[in-house]
Structure formats: structure tokens, C-alpha cells
Amino acid sequence: MAEADTAREQAHRLLELWSALALRHVALGGACACGAGGVSLRLEDFELDIADYLQDGGERHEDADVAGWFKARAGQPPGSQPLRDLLDGVLSGAVPTAAADWVLPRLERTLRSFAELHGGL
Template sequence: MADDVSQRASRLSRLWSELAMRHVALGSSCGCGAGGVSLQLVDFELDIVEYLEDQGLRSGVVEVEKFFRARPTSEATGLPLQTLLEDLERDEFPAEASEWVLTRLERTLKSFAELHGRRQQGES
């Protein structure tokens, strides 16, 4: 189980690193700064972790609630999503909490990849 958690977290960490610097299209202009405000997905890192924490604290799953009470996002500094993924890679959390967090992060980051992320073959 530990290898599975570690491998999944490692894949997500690589995906997030790839996605984090991508620009987000805002309205009718591109987020790259041409006619609009420049935002990157990394600007939403804290929002992602805060959303996870909020859902976790209301999940009704004891291990998940304990996990987020012990690790409040409000005290996070730096890159909270990257730090969370690195801690998951080291398999530092109870299995139930790790599985809950990984499942939601996989869904979230795959959605970002579909919407903003990976270039298709043939794109420049």
C-alpha cells in the first residue's frame, strides 16, 4: 500500500509541476498578459488545498478529519499543495487519509490537465 500511495503522489507531484506554470485564460483574453490579467495555475494552489481541507473537515471520515485538524491550511506557508504531495510521497499519513486526499487530488489535477494543461501532440 505504501508504494502505491508514494507512486500516486509522485505522479501527481510531477503533473502539478508541469501544470503549475501554465497560464489560465480569463474571459475573452489569454492569461498570458495580452489584453488581460496574467494568472498561472500555481496562483490557485492555496485555493485547492483550502477546498480539500474544507471538504475533509466535513467528510464524516474520522481519520480524514483528524488529518486536516492536525495540518491546518491557514498555517501553510510556501507551496502548500506541493508540500502536501511531497509528504504523501513519503507516506507519512494514515492510509485512510492518504487515500481520501489522493483520490480528490487525482480528480482535481486531471481536470486541470484537461482544461489547461498538457499540450496535444502536434501543438507548438
């Protein structure tokens, strides 16, 4: 039970972090969205890319339980908020422990990297 609580605590922290990061903007092309020129995207625009990265890695994982869970969800269309859905699944216990233990550290590294690169929190 302690491992599940730890995964849920981590999922909750990551959900809060993602919620804070998702609305931030990333300036591309040398200008900020606050000024003229350049292109700006919200970090939320990268959500599907992050979810795809995790999905691909999970499907190729050597642990059959992890790979099996990710492969089983591969045919499902992603929701409008795939990272929130994944973290909600961990919080509700719908994501098996092996898959949660694999995905949460990777998602944490990714989100922390975004936070460091784009103004921190």
C-alpha cells in the first residue's frame, strides 16, 4: 500500500506541476509572445508529444506488464488532455503499479526540464 500511496503522491505533484506549466508560453524564433514577431506556443501544445513519447517507450519496455498495459491502450484515441488522464489514472488506481512506477519518473524528468527551461516554478 505504501508504494501505491507514493505513486499517488507523485502523480498529484506532477498534476499540479503540469497544470502550472501548461498555460505558460514558449517563444520560438527569437521573440516573445508578449512582444512583436516570432512564434509562441503554450507548453500545453506539447502535451500530445509528451504523451506519445511515454506511450512509445512504454510499449517497447522490457517488462511485459508495462509493455502490455501501454500496448492495450495504444488503440484508444487520446483524450483532449492525455497527461491529465494518465495522472488521473494513477491517482484512481487504474494504472497498474508497474506501469506507474515506470512512467512517473520519466514524466517528472520531462516536466521538470520544461520548468527549468521556461522560467521554473
